[in-house]
Amino acid sequence: MPPEAAVALDPAAAIAAGFPEGSVVPQEGPGAPTDQPTWVVRREVLRDLCRALRDNPKTRFDLLLDVCGVDYPEREERFESVYHLYSMPRGRRLRLKVPVAEGDARIPSVVPVWKGADWFEREVYDMFGVVFEDHPNLRRILTHDGFQGHALRKDYDPARRWILTEDKIYMPKLVAPPGRSDSMFERMTINIGPSHPAMHGTFRFVAMVDGEEIVASEVEIGYLHRCMEKMSETHTWQQVIPYTDRLNYCSSFINNVAYCRTVEKLLGVEVPPKAVWARTILSEFSRVMDHCVANGSSLVDTGALTNFWYFFQVREEIYGLLEAVCGARLTVSACRIGGLLADLPPDFVARCRRLLEFIPPLIDDVEKLIDKNRIWIDRSVGIAAISGEDAVNWSWTGPCLRASGVAYDVRKAHPYDLYDTVDWQVPVLYGGDTYDRYKVRMLEIRQSLSIIRQLLDRGMPEGPFVVDDPHVALPSKEACYNQMESMIYHFKLIMDGIQVPPGETYLMTEGANGELGFYVVSDGSGKPYRLHVRAPCFPIFSTFSDLMRGHSISDAIATLGGLNVIAGELER
């Protein structure tokens, strides 16, 4: 196709053509990523280009999914800042890459275009040392203030630690907004967390209050930054799976699936139907489990303890199923690249059916207790409300976004596994507040159970549970004992790991909190060159201090549970 025709067909290309020559170059040809269009952009035009892409009615890239860095020490322009954009109205994706050299690592910030870029850019600054100009609050986010160097650079030793002493602990200097001089209270600053009775998890929230009302606040995270991305660079592709378990540990199976799908895409491996079937069912059970924890803990924070026990009964029963499949309750590591770790147990279907009978009465009980309970309604309706437009600008996805009236669900928008073969709907509510986040999750639990029921009715597909490819999956033990060839493959796979061809890809999966994306770069060695997790609750939590303005501290605690911020995923 001649370039002019491409420009005519693709409105995004038309926008790119409006910029000076050489400043926006599509990556094409051999070695270029094939999963979505990729442009290499000069930093001078970045902000204008982004604004044009967002505002042009033909492109409408309204969602900034992710910003991450990649380090290529051998290149002249060593760092690359990678932006993943998504257009909800058009269903299109676009990747922008902005290369910068080490001595002059400065990029204009895109926070004026998408507010959600705030924390993403801070993370790139923290991990690579790339400076984002005009960023409102550019300082370290994941590592502590005594940290020196930038951890995800290739020349940083993965085990080099720095000790944080108490005098270096960061204390935000909150600037109170002007106005409200009629207040009769003295303004004071309250520090909550990281270990605080009301703060479950490991976040620190510093708020300036005027009486009961929060006028300014700042959130500090990084208390559970476990360096998962750096660790994955030192392990083989298969060994990364246990690390993905511990991202969103409330629904670790979905993380397994998301990671394995990404690597399978790079490898070009077709997963056998039985594994796909089981993955879909177990993902939905994990989603139910995650929503149970999210709602349960959110309700506990408002004093509704009874529901927590009911929700945890659901969880324990699902744990039983997961344990029967893979031998662990929480951190399952149940997927392997190309399938599952073992064949399904013989009573798998019977167990699933029993769960389908056990769960709905408990969910009904919770709804009876909570749905119309005025105490809960008073605590949640209208609290921390955010409109759909703002939520998208803040890069929200998942149940929280659907509670604000935007029906974006990866399972519907970009169906994978078996989601396009079953009949289900996306629950959407329009309140955008804590109540509707709770309600959307309750509705989703029922949809998930419906998906599982339909898949069980269809029956378990016959066949292997893992792909029959000795370059990807370990051969069966029988083959290993009896055939020399299988034995050699077995040794090679363990010693060298899976050889993933060079390339890069981004693949999204609907996690329990929203779009869970894995951006992986392979250089052809047995280990990931770069693995970045697009954690759904990372941008959601970045909105927190904005959401809380005008509310009280007790509302902040109730909101936190409703957003379902999981530290393992947030800080990785």
Add this chain to the structure above:
Amino acid sequence: MTELEARPEALQLPGVQDHPKEVRPRPMSLGERLYLPLLAGMTVTLRHFFQNIFRTRERVTIQYPEERRDYSHRYRGHHILTTRPDGSVRCVACFLCATACPADCIHIEAGEHHDVNVEKYPVVYEIDMLRCVFCGYCVDACPEEAIIMSNNYDMAFYSRSQSIVGKEDLMKPFTFDPGKLGYRPRFPEEEEKRAAMRREAFDLVAAAKAKGEPQSRVAAG
């Protein structure tokens, strides 16, 4: 699902064209204002209360030290080094488990075996239980079924040095209780169960044939 009747917009998929600029919070009905639905909630908690008092068999609590949860044959617990018939360790010190371990918690020192058919054996085989994440990769990697897992989770240590478990402890005979085996490459008890299920289905079909019923319905059931 009364929520849907009150707010029919839920569960409908509007085309994602324009994102709502305003929020529409849930309205509160008169009954809710008067706290009436709390009575329904009371009945739920009271039902659970009486159920737990009178239906003792349905109580979910596990009385731990006396009573144990029924874990499956795949549980990933304390490791076991299996033995040959003569009681010596089956491991041939090939280092595959140590390589596959993401936590790097297996330490092996290999030695020459007096039997030339075996070639090597581990002089030292240690697992740092506090590093181990119980992912089961060592079991997958072992080409000899020399390392398997038990469903024994009763572990606690008083010190870091105590937690490095050596060859002798991993080979302790108590762990060979067949009811206590965990994650392994093959699960014979499951094979038996599968065979039993197959036999059962076969019997059902045979019985149906004898009665003259159509087979497809039985097979589907």
Add this chain to the structure above:
Amino acid sequence: MEVQGESWLTTKLEPFVDWAQKNSFWPLPFGTACCAIEFMGTVSSHYDMSRFGYEVVRFSPRQSDLMIVAGTITDKMAPVLKRIYDQMPDPKWVVSMGACACSGGFYRAYHVMQGIDEIIPVDIYVPGCPPSPEGLMYGILQIKEKIDRERKASRRGGKRKGEHAA
């Protein structure tokens, strides 16, 4: 009535205090990560730690005597953990739950503390990633035995542990 310089009352009181202490820990869950979820499982209906008298889960260090460190402790969290430990009144015990708290687990990384015993003394290490609720309860019951043993040792004139030197 004097027995070797100690009054009858104190010799009888001490076992009573120990008995009360070991059967009614007030745990302080210092939960940060995955293990905290399993800790929630331990206190909820399926396992119900209150059967041992340990149900008074307090998030305030001032009222607790058993710290359960559940989850990864990063270098950023370390000063916080240390301070909270210091705020607990003596005698106090520490359970390190899960691989991360015990040794750093498979995070041999630039931001993860390689075991909380770098900064605070630990009485019981519970392995697992995360340990099952039974495993955690087993660990806590071991503390009970430990208190018994220490009491006997102190009768023989040894130093009472629990009142940590650190």
